[in-house]
Amino acid sequence: MPAPSKIAMGVAATVGTLVSAGPCDIYAAGGTPCVAAHSTTRALYDRYTGSLYQLKRGSDDQRRDIFPLTAGGVADAASQDKFCAGTTCLITVIYDQSGRSNDLTQAPPGGAAHGPEIDGYDYLASAVGAPVTLNGQKAYGVFSSPFTGYRNDRPNGTAINDESEGMYAVFDGTHFNTACCFDYGNAEIHNDDPGNAHMEAIYFGTGDGSGRGSGAGSGPWIMADLENGLFPSEDHIHNPNLPTMNSRFVTAVVKGEHNHWAIRGGNGQQGPLNTLFDGVRPDGPNGEYFKMKKEGAIILGIGGDNSNGAQGTFYEGVMTSGYPTDDTENKVQANIVAAKYAPANLNSGPGLQIGSSVSLRVTTPGYSDRYIVHDSDTVDTQVVNSNSDYGLKQRASFHVRQGLGNGGCYSFESVDSPGQFVRHSNYKLVLNQNDNSKIFHEDATFCSQAGLNGQGNSIRSWSYPTRYWRHFGGIGYIASNGGPHDFDNKGFFNDDVSFVVSTGFA
Numbered sequence: 001m002p003a004p005s006k007i008a009m010g011v012a013a014t015v016g017t018l019v020s021a022g023p024c025d026i027y028a029a030g031g032t033p034c035v036a037a038h039s040t041t042r043a044l045y046d047r048y049t050g051s052l053y054q055l056k057r058g059s060d061d062q063r064r065d066i067f068p069l070t071a072g073g074v075a076d077a078a079s080q081d082k083f084c085a086g087t088t089c090l091i092t093v094i095y096d097q098s099g100r101s102n103d104l105t106q107a108p109p110g111g112a113a114h115g116p117e118i119d120g121y122d123y124l125a126s127a128v129g130a131p132v133t134l135n136g137q138k139a140y141g142v143f144s145s146p147f148t149g150y151r152n153d154r155p156n157g158t159a160i161n162d163e164s165e166g167m168y169a170v171f172d173g174t175h176f177n178t179a180c181c182f183d184y185g186n187a188e189i190h191n192d193d194p195g196n197a198h199m200e201a202i203y204f205g206t207g208d209g210s211g212r213g214s215g216a217g218s219g220p221w222i223m224a225d226l227e228n229g230l231f232p233s234e235d236h237i238h239n240p241n242l243p244t245m246n247s248r249f250v251t252a253v254v255k256g257e258h259n260h261w262a263i264r265g266g267n268g269q270q271g272p273l274n275t276l277f278d279g280v281r282p283d284g285p286n287g288e289y290f291k292m293k294k295e296g297a298i299i300l301g302i303g304g305d306n307s308n309g310a311q312g313t314f315y316e317g318v319m320t321s322g323y324p325t326d327d328t329e330n331k332v333q334a335n336i337v338a339a340k341y342a343p344a345n346l347n348s349g350p351g352l353q354i355g356s357s358v359s360l361r362v363t364t365p366g367y368s369d370r371y372i373v374h375d376s377d378t379v380d381t382q383v384v385n386s387n388s389d390y391g392l393k394q395r396a397s398f399h400v401r402q403g404l405g406n407g408g409c410y411s412f413e414s415v416d417s418p419g420q421f422v423r424h425s426n427y428k429l430v431l432n433q434n435d436n437s438k439i440f441h442e443d444a445t446f447c448s449q450a451g452l453n454g455q456g457n458s459i460r461s462w463s464y465p466t467r468y469w470r471h472f473g474g475i476g477y478i479a480s481n482g483g484p485h486d487f488d489n490k491g492f493f494n495d496d497v498s499f500v501v502s503t504g505f506a
């Protein structure tokens, strides 16, 4: 077929599919094409059929790519569920759909922090921490716990120096904290902080703990991480007009060109994208931000120097070449709304009855007469049976409550010490009084799934979903399947994290 007809066909097809076009088709039509496009939930181009992300499972370290179900469609979550059945899975790669190989992989150590994994790398995210549906079809986002991060330090085609760019990301507006920095976007290629203006990334959360960077209400806010500051406007400190963005799904936009940048945001499930800030660079024409020194690396879940204390959830996001128009972004927002993101059940497997008293019996061979108990504030295992004294029976019994940090999961309140809940603290399970802080609520929230060894339930930390209740040396931990701590040991992992849940002793 002669070339001209091919071109004609291409144009016709583009026009014909404009309504269902993916975000990157919309950016391309607007003259600001995606140069990086990341999503574990769906294809971001109408015709994309390639890999979305890569999994590594705990049982044998095998890897598996997950594809969209159809061209331009939702991720094949069933294929993940099958691959990960009876074991744990991590997200090892979030592929770039733009054709530029700007994949995101495990973030290396940086100037601000070394991660907890081998050679100072950050944690990888669990593959099951952020289940959602898109148009009713199941998919998984990237649930980034503290010390989790992804990065690409060999970017291809992202903006450098004062070049123009646009970015958007869809986040979970209920998962954030005050720690530096849950970012997505443009950062330094050497994982260091060489000075102001070396970054331009979307930040989501309640500031970096420095007291700088805030908006109206109590947050979270969409801000720009421009290096050495989270900027709610050209002012470093505070923008009273920057609204709290706490809808379940948040569309966040940051874009920048010479001495001009903007923050935009909206509800990822409905309504328009609003301009939250649109103005000049901070510090004026003599300031360091006047001519940006962007380096073009790509980060997710961390700051540019690998500041890795933040948490958040990422579903999809892109970086463009050129400064997108508001109109283009408004169409992208309409596309996100049309994708019909909705929360999915965080629990699976045998359900737990809210309000009931339960006991949790160990299933590891040779230890199956032991139960989870608390000794004062320590959570450990002990032999418990019908002949045990009443005090021990009480200490081996917990009331199932709706999750304090996420109502879709559970919390476990002591039967003999009401008001005290099982929570994790420095990776240990402990029993503490509920002080009603955000961190307590999150540390005391656990999601349940079918026991990894086929018996009972495995109880996953909501805030660190790679980590499960585990008995190890008689003590209770939240443990990952192969990780930096001795209690993360892979030996007997599935048995050690599976508990038969029965009616409580008391």
Ligand SMILES: *[C@@H]1O[C@H](CO)[C@@H](O)[C@H](O)[C@H]1NC(C)=O
Pocket: 099, 100, 101, 156, 157
């Ligand atoms: C950079 O992106 C272009 C597409 O624009 C692609 O052809 C090229 O292979 C990419 N380079 C690398 C190293 O992946």
